[in-house]
Amino acid sequence: MIPSHFTKTLLKTLNPKPIRFFHSSPSPSRIHKLISSQSDPLVAYEIFHLSSKTHPNFHHSYSTIQTLILKLPHSRHFSLMNSLLSSLKHDRRYTLTPSLFTHIIRIYGETNSPEKALKTFYTMLEFDVKPRPKQLNVILEILVSERRYLRPAFELFKSVNRYGVCPNVESYNILMRAFCLNGDLSVAYQLFGEMSKRDVMPNVESYRILMQGLCRKSQVNRAVELLEDMLNKGFVPDGLIYTTVLNSLCRKKKVVSDSDAGKKKLREVYKVLCRMKVKGCDLDIVHYNTVLEDMDANGCLPNLVSYQTLVGGLCSQGLYDEAKSYIDLMVSKGFSPHVSVWHVLVNGLCGVGKVDAACSVLEGDDGGSPKPNDFNT
Known part of the structure; x- marks a missing residue:
């Protein structure tokens, strides 16, 4: 409930001459300007309702509604925002857009409210607004930023097809990265494999995420195999992918005690470096220099x-x-x-x-x- 002492101030704000205001309906553009200029969202909210209350035939513009909806949660007046949204649910004069909900979701993320961000997905459905991959991805990013919401994010991801939402490569990458950082490589691999079944083409970032996860778990051989798969499918790895694999190969070489195994690992490192050059990547000279010296010292002549x-x-x-x-x-x-x-x-x-x-x-x-x-x- 808005405190009553706002009323006089609001009437003066709406019109210096209240009598004239009540005799003529204000223009939607003027009300929009007044609401936009208010630093206090409660004052803006009261202006919104007073203008409709004093003039029953007055209709706010959609831009006014959007401005107020976005103004309220920034000051954590979520209940007022939801009340306003609910009042619009059956109002056929206004068609809420996906971009409005994107803004709301982002605000929930900024205010560290992942549960509210997740709920907004279903609120969109209540308004017959079909969520797009963009809204899904924003929600997923917010959820996976907190470890305890990783599973709810995964459940949402698995259920969106029934609502006509098709996850894109970014959706998969968000979850793959989160599961890799959480140490759940098997789930990340499952997601990677599922992409082709869903006609979603992985990109360089998809491979990088998985390779970095493998290297963090010291599964460098699988990372090299993934690099080969990437190259065979026509992808051009970026410098970060090569550096990740090279660092892991060099670390593994250092802990190999057997001479033959050490030489084999050196050859793998050298092979990756040659791949870099063939594919036109910037040569990692630090690694190349070290590898040549190690090859010479281990009897693998450059x-x-x-x-x-x-x-x-x-x-x-x-x-x-x-x-x-x-x-x-x-x-x-x-x-x-x-x-x-x-x-x-x-x-x-x-x-x-x-x-x-x-x-x-x-x-x-x-x-x-x-x-x-x-x-x-």
Whole structure:
């Protein structure tokens, strides 16, 4: 109930001359402007009702209703908002839109009211407003943000088809991420497999979520298999996917005591790195450098392509001195870099003002680097 002392203030707000106000109906646009300008939602609420009460034939615009509905919950006047919504349930003059409910759901999320957000889904159905995947996803995000609401979120997800709502890839990703973080990998895998049955195409994020979950559980071999599946289906992994898998492979390599197993793991790491280059991903030079050193130390000799890939990656990141060091190492091991490698290095050195160093490379007088003329062009 609105305190009665608001009335005089409200009448003055509505019209400085109350007599004129009662003799002529205010325009819907004016009432909307008045309600929008009120910082106190209770005053706005009273303006809304007074304008209708004093003029029975007056009808608020939909924009006024939406403004007031969204103004009330921001100040936690949820009961007033729900009362207003209920009064509109059988009013055929207004058709509530899904976007209005999206705003309401988000407000419930901001006020840490997941149960009310969930209830709003069913409120939409009461108003014959068909929820869309967008509303479903907002509710799911709010629910899974609290661990105790993960199962209710899953139950909602499983039931929405009966209401004509088709979850999209984002819906699946939200739940997969939540279950992975909760340690329920089996449920996440179940959701991943269900997508194809529902004609929902997984995206790069879907694979990333599952691979990160697997790597957190040290199931790196399954993560690599998933990476292969992803590549075979034509997806292009992002740098975060590769970094996740590489970090896990390198950690696993460190705890492997058996020499042969360690070498096998190194080859897997190297294979992933090569995949990165083939697919056009930014080369993870830190990992590549470490892997080459480990391969050498463990008797898995890197080849010419390995070194040239590393040199190219270092140059692309502006690390020309380091690149030059690896060229020297290549030569010392009997490899003959292609002229294109020298071309990249010389151009890079010149580009950063290291002309003397570039000349030294071309002249081959630095005691280590062969002359470019020694290579076929």
